[in-house]
Amino acid sequence: AQKVTQAQTEISVVEKEDVTLDCVYETRDTTYYLFWYKQPPSGELVFLIRRNSFDEQNEISGRYSWNFQKSTSSFNFTITASQVVDSAVYFCALSPAQGGSEKLVFGKGTKLTVNP
Amino acid sequence: EAQVTQNPRYLITVTGKKLTVTCSQNMNHEYMSWYRQDPGLGLRQIYYSMNVEVTDKGDVPEGYKVSRKEKRNFPLILESPSPNQTSLYFCASSLFGRASYNEQFFGPGTRLTVL
Numbered sequence: 218a219q220k221v222t223q224a225q226t227e228i229s230v231v232e233k234e235d236v237t238l239d240c241v242y243e244t245r246d247t248t249y250y251l252f253w254y255k256q257p258p259s260g261e262l263v264f265l266i267r268r269n270s271f272d273e274q275n276e277i278s279g280r281y282s283w284n285f286q287k288s289t290s291s292f293n294f295t296i297t298a299s300q301v302v303d304s305a306v307y308f309c310a311l312s313p314a315q316g317g318s319e320k321l322v323f324g325k326g327t328k329l330t331v332n333p
Numbered sequence: 334e335a336q337v338t339q340n341p342r343y344l345i346t347v348t349g350k351k352l353t354v355t356c357s358q359n360m361n362h363e364y365m366s367w368y369r370q371d372p373g374l375g376l377r378q379i380y381y382s383m384n385v386e387v388t389d390k391g392d393v394p395e396g397y398k399v400s401r402k403e404k405r406n407f408p409l410i411l412e413s414p415s416p417n418q419t420s421l422y423f424c425a426s427s428l429f430g431r432a433s434y435n436e437q438f439f440g441p442g443t444r445l446t447v448l
Contacts, residue, residue, distance in 0.1 A: 223375075226373075252436070254439075260421070260441065260442050261439065261441055261442070262423060262425075262439035264436040264437070264438070267436055308375060308376065310376075320378055320381070320391060320392075321366070321378065321437065322378075322392075323368075323375045323376040323377070324375055325373060325374060325375035326375050
């Protein structure tokens with residue numbers, strides 16, 4: 218069975234601080250995909266990134282970066298120099314690549330508040 | 334514009350009154366799915382469809398029905414809604430018939446209240 222744990226329910230930071238959102242997953246599959254989605258206060262879900270289990274390279278996109286460590290089953294998300302517009306709920310999700318890959322399992326989300 | 338649309342966006346209804354939430358995508362996607370979002374529980378998958386006439390249960394299918402007669406539409410049906418189905422519902426689609434192959438595009442959400 219797949220499971221995604223986002224232990225941080227809420228995080229509050231001051232603008233320009235760096236913040237890391239943790240994501241720990243459980244799966245018996247050897248091949249799988251991991252995702253991050255953002256849900257701003259307006260409610261829509263915005264895709265941020267998809268990584269497969271064979272690619273452990275860290276990824277950077279502007280102020281966003283992701284650290285995938287298979288050894289610890291973690292896929293953490295860091296926002297550098299946070300801004301008020303980063304305030305949102307962030308979801309980590311997992312999907313197997315084969316057999317059962319019709320499902321996308323989400324964590325419970327981390328609510329990030331960036332204060333001016 | 335490529336998008337997933339849901340209707341209605343907001344709905345207040347009473348227990349037992351059948352309702353349908355429509356979902357439509359204009360991207361010719363194979364895969365479509367319904368999720369519900371509840372405080373403290375995140376998003377949970379209700380049903381999914383890998384293509385026309387192919388549907389299957391997600392993690393919380395009880396009390397819901399779906400159909401996929403056309404590629405673009407994936408309605409969610411509540412035959413006899415109950416208050417525990419009060420939730421925020423999202424429809425999503427992705428290009429191929431696998432949730433993992435590519436990103437899912439989400440609709441704007443439908444906030445349902447069952448009294």
